[in-house]
Amino acid sequence: MGFQALWVAFLVLGFLMFQARVLQSQNLACNQNDLKALQEFMRGLQSPIQGWGTTNSSSSDCCNWPGITCYSSTSLGLVNDSVNSGRVTKLELGRQRLTGKLVESVGSLDQLRTLNLTHNFLKDSLPFSLFHLPKLEVLDLSSNDFSGSIPQSINLPSIKFLDISSNYLSGSLPTHICQNSSRIQVLVLAVNYFSGILSPGIGNCTTLEHLCLGMNDLIGGISEDIFQLQKLKLLGLQDNKLSGNLSTGIGKLLSLERLDISSNDFSGTIPDVFRSLSKLKFFLGHSNYFVGRIPISLANSPSLNLLNLRNNSLGGIIELNCSAMTNLSSLDLATNSFSGNVPSYLPACKNLKNINLAKNKFTGKIPESFKNFQGLSYLSLSNCSITNLSSTLRILQQCKSLTALVLTLNFQGEALPADPTLHFENLKVLVIANCRLTGSIPQWLSNSSKLQLVDLSWNNLSGTIPSWFGGFVNLFYLDLSNNSFTGEIPRSLTELPSLISRSISIEEPSPYFPLFMRRNESGRGLQYNQVRSFPPTLALSDNFLTGPIWPEFGNLTKLHIFELKSNFLSGTIPSELSGMTSLETLDLSHNNLSGVIPWSLVNLSFLSKFGVAYNQLRGKIPTGGQFMTFPSSSFEGNHLCGDHGTPPCPKPDGPLDSPRKSRRNKYVMFGMAVGIVFGAASLVLIIMIVLRAHSRVLILKRWMLTRDKEAEELDPRLMVLLQSKENYKDVSLEDLLISTNNFDQANIIGCGGFGIVYRATLPDGRKLAIKRLSGDSGQMDREFRAEVEALSRAQHPNLVHLQGYCMFKNDKLLVYPYMENSSLDYWLHEKIDGPSSLDWDSRLRIAQGAARGLAYLHQACEPHILHRDIKSSNILLDKNFKAYLADFGLARLMLPYDTHVTTDLVGTLGYIPPEYGQAAVATYKGDVYSFGVVLLELLTGRRPMDMCKPKGSQDLISWVIQMKKENRESEVFDPFIYDKQNDKELLRALEIACLCLIEHPKLRPSTEQLEWRRERDLTKARKCSCATSLYIRN
Structure with a gap:
């Protein structure tokens, strides 16, 4: 009986579950209110969403639309609640390239639990109703173009995850979000324009685990109520303007695993409160103004995995307890004032793999104990006054895992050891530059076959360049410049596999460690100092090399930089060099080269620096291609003719005769001329008529013959x-x-x-x-x-x-x-009196006009157009010097192209944004970067890249940034436009240019902001003689 009852119960339960499934499928039809809200949402977009509202039987059933999840409110199918059936609970459309704005109707989706619109291109302000969804648990609007401030009234009682990072949101930090959001666990407000103090309020989010406020404009100290968050695991405050002493309240965050306060203005000593932070794994405090020593509790942290205090003013002797710091993997204390010897106890930190102690005040040599560093992968001790290179290499060769070794600016005047027993089997990066080393390149280096980057520049090395470099499969960067090498260039260098077909995968020694570090270097500079960002290079300049330039160098299709200047190379310039299709720099100046400049070089479309000055070259300078952009200094000191300030080329009338014969020919020709002049006059009229009648035919025939020689009418x-x-x-x-x-x-x-x-x-x-x-x-x-x-x-x-x-x-x-007045490039860089003819008023109007044109392409034009080649030669000027943006959209004609993002990169070197080299994606913010370069050209009168300038000022952007850091901004301006009356206005324009050049694309202003703000702020500065704001922000 019991078994029968159990069987009956099982059948009933099965029937009920089947009935529930049937009823649920029936009730999943989209709720009409939700359908209406989604239709309004679609109207706010500038393009339809694929699969939404298509013309089929389910076009009105939003529950079947991509990115939509619905549920039925009926319980087991027993109650048919038609009002609440088919409610939308999830709207997930991340990475769909949506454009437009988010409308208020989204607030009508009152059963919504997840809203994910990350990585789109939505703009304008966030709707008020969005912050009053009672069931919303996940809100991800990161990586869009939203702007404005966050509403003061927020009621999200169910929210657990909120990410609105990487937008253009401004105003005060919305700490009031925690008043009615007690369940929130993740709050990400980073990479926006929030400003002001970090006011109290976040402490009310008692369940918070991740708090990310980095890359904003926050000032003051850390609000004390943050230290009440006992569950907080991650605190990110990097890249703000927070200042003062770091509060001891940090020690109350008992669950903290990652603390990032880097790139702020914190000062004083680091508080000794880390004993209580037993779970802390990552502490990034670099680029502040901390002084004193490393706190004892921090130097004894057993949980710490990464310690980065680079670029501060810490000093004294480094004292770490390696017996306690058993998990320490990466240590970066570079660019401080630590003194004494390099700590000999560091190998006792058994898991330590990456060490950067560059630019400190150490003395002595590498400790013998470093031979016990079995796991050491990255070591930088550049600029530390280290001595005894022979001992250093003997010790470090026993570090079998070593892949990157940077020892620049040490061992002054020592010899590069030739000890044949030295062996670095796994070394990939070797930098021993600027040490004035003597000797030759040793044979033992040939065994380091995994090398990718070798820099031995600015030494006194001599002898020949070994041919075995050509056998390094992964070598893509070789800098041997400014030495005393002799002999021919090894032919084997023309066979470097990674420069013929670069398919190597470069792994950075550590994601947190730059290869080189300069004090207060900008983020952009650090990016280019990462190994993966180094351009493929052969730099052999400033030696005593002889012999020819091998034609086989043309096989190096992946080479970007080829520098052979200031040697004794002879022979001709091979036309085969035109095969180096990725070449950006070709410098052959100050050699003994003869012959002509090959016309095939005009096909090098990325060539931005070219030099053949001071050789024995003859003939006409090629025209076309990038040759139109090179300065006259690239060709001087030769016997060239044609353009670029050289004499005109003689007409091809044959060789000149002897002087006597030449004089006789002059008399004969004069007599002939007198004899025929009158006869010729009688034929002139007839000839003109004939030519006028036939010239059109002749030109058209010549046109036809230069094509396929097919008969085709000119339709x-x-x-x-x-x-x-x-x-x-x-x-x-x-x-x-x-x-x-x-x-x-x-x-x-x-x-x-x-x-x-x-x-x-x-x-x-x-x-x-x-x-x-x-x-x-x-x-x-x-x-x-x-x-x-x-x-x-x-x-x-x-x-x-x-x-x-x-x-x-x-x-x-x-x-x-x-355009009567050619281009801005012509007036700034080519015309002799061009810069003096362009006063600041003219340059300002040109900048504003170009900004307006670019803003139209990005914002108002349908479809939106990405320019991808903003440069001064693409800003044309009419007879009134009105600016016109040219060449927009040509990439759409020449390359497969998408109106918003493309992976086919074009552009001109010097104007290309840094992110293009890594992400290989062109964006609107890339155009803004290029515009920033043009703005710097207008302000300084200098080219983006000028190899004729002294080292340190060849790269316009780096030079301007450095001058700003030294408070020498007034020195960067073109003397033709600088005076005290417009000083403030010029400084304001310089700040705008620098904002356009920010490394992180999301932090750059949009063209809409750029165009509107430039006019308002500069006009205001003109009238009031003051410009208080330094940022293009609302």
């Missing part, structure tokens, strides 16, 4: 003229061919990465600029037409309007209006 439909206020409707392809003399070089007025620009003078005197696109666009004709006509709809007073286009066989022509 008038080949030329498409677009609507514009200028009247060019009567212009034909025939006119363009004749007015450019079949695109003769004499009519070239500019060139860029996408093609050459020709001046076309029409028969009626009107002028046009014709861009002849280079290469294969990779698009079908129909796609090309669609893209061109889309670009033509970009109409703004500060954009160069596309007037028309033409497709003829493999040629694609774009028709633009002609």
Whole structure:
């Protein structure tokens, strides 16, 4: 009986569960109120969401839309609550490239538990209703473009996870969020523009475990109520302006595992309160103003894994208790004032792998005990006055795990040891630069076959460069410059595998350790000092090398920097060097090279620094490509002719005769001229008529013959003229061919990465600029037409309007209006009296005009357009010096392209943002960075990169940053625009430029902010002679 009852109960339960499933599936139809709210949400977006509201049977059932999760409120299917059925509980659309804004209707989704819109491009203010969702547990709006302040009224009683980082939110820090959000565990407000003091209130979030407030503008000290958070595991306050002494209250955070207070203005001594922080694993306090010694409790922390106190003013002797610090893995105490000997006890820290003690005040040599460092991977002791290199290498070779060794600015005048027993099997990075070392490159180094980066520059090394360098499979950076090497360049260097096909994977010694560190170096500088960011380089300059430049160097397609200047190299410049398609710098100046400059080098589209000065070169300087951008100093000291301040080239009339024969020929020719002048006059009129009748035919025939030699009519439909206020409707392809003399070089007025620009003078005197696109666009004709006509709809007073286009066989022509005053680059860097002709008022108007044009492309133009090649040569000037942004959107014609983000990078070296080299993604903030470089050009009158400048000032950005750090801002301005009356205005503009150049893209202003703020703030500064704000922020 009992068994039967149990069986019946089982059947009933099974039936009820089946019925519940049936009823639940029926009740999952989208709630109508939620459907309406989602439809309003869609209207706030600028493009539809794929799969939402499609024309099928479930178009109104939002529960089936991608990113939507619903649930039924019926319990086991027994109660059919139609009002609450099919309610939306999750809206998850992260990384969908959504654009537009978040509307108030999202607050109508009152059953929402998760809202995830991370990594999109949503903008404007956050809706008030968003902060009053009673069931919301997870809110992730990070990495968008939201702006404005957080509402004062917040009621999120169920919230557990809130992340609104990496936006443009401003105002005071919303500590009031904790008043009605007692369940919150993760609060991430980092990478915004919150300002003011860190006021009390966060202490009310008693369950908080992660608090991230880094990279804002917070000032003052740490609010004491934060120290009441007993469950707090992570506290991130880095990159603010917090100051004063670090509170002893830190010791109350008993659960703390990670503490990051780096890059602030904390001062005084570090409090000795770490004994109670028994779970602390990571302490980052670098780049502050701490003094004194490392606290005893910190030096005895058994849980600590990473200790980074780099770039402070700590001193005394380093005293760590390695017997207690059993988990310490990374130690960075560089750029302080520690003294005494390098601590000999450090190998007792058994897990220590990464050590950076650079730039301290140590004396003596490396301790013998360092041979016991079995796990040591990274060691930097640069600029520490260490002596005895032979002993140092003998000891460190026994560290079998060592992969990176940096010993720059030590061992002054010692010899590089040739001890054949030395062996560094796993070494990948070796830097012993600027030590004035003598001797030659030792044979033992050939056994370090894993080397990727070798820098032995600025020593006194001699002998030949060993050929075995060419056998290093992973070597991509070799700097042997400023030594005394002799002999030929090893031919084996032309076979370096990583420079032919760079597929190596570079692992940093530590994610927290820069390879080099300079005191108060900017974040941007640190980024470029990471190993993975070093450009592939062969630097052999300033030696005594002889012999030829091997043609096989052209095989190094991945090489970026090739420097051979100041040697005794001879022979010709190989035309094969044009195969180095990634080359940015080619410096062959101050050698004994002869012959001509190969015209094939114009194909090096990324070449931004070029030098052949002071050789024995002859012939014409190539034109086209990047050669149009190089200064005259790149070619001086030769026998060259053509452009760049050199004499004009002789006409190709054959070799000159002897002086006597030349004089006789002059008399003969004069007599002949007198005899025929009258006869010629009678034929002139006839000839002019004939030429006028046939010139069009001849040019067109020549055009046809230079193509495929196929017979094809010049169909008038080949030329498409677009609507514009200028009247060019009567212009034909025939006119363009004749007015450019079949695109003769004499009519070239500019060139860029996408093609050459020709001046076309029409028969009626009107002028046009014709861009002849280079290469294969990779698009079908129909796609090309669609893209061109889309670009033509970009109409703004500060954009160069596309007037028309033409497709003829493999040629694609774009028709633009002609700009009388050429480009900003011409006036700043090429025209002799150009800088003096551009006063500050003119430069300010040019900057504002370019900013307005760029803001239109990013914000108002439909579809939005990413420029990707902002530079001074792409800012054109009309007869009134009004600025026009040129070449916008050409990447859409030449490369597969997305209007917001693309992985096909183009641009001009010196203007390319640092993140492009790592992330390989072009963004709107990349355009802002490039605009910041142009703004620096306007302010300083200098090129972004100028190798003719002294070391330390060749890179414009680094030089300006350094001058600012030294409080010498007034010295960076172009003397033609600087005076006391506009001092404050110039300083304000300089701050704006520096904001555009911030390393982190999210921290840069948008073009909308940039354009509006520049006008308001600079106009205000002009009227009031003061500019109090230093930031482009609301």
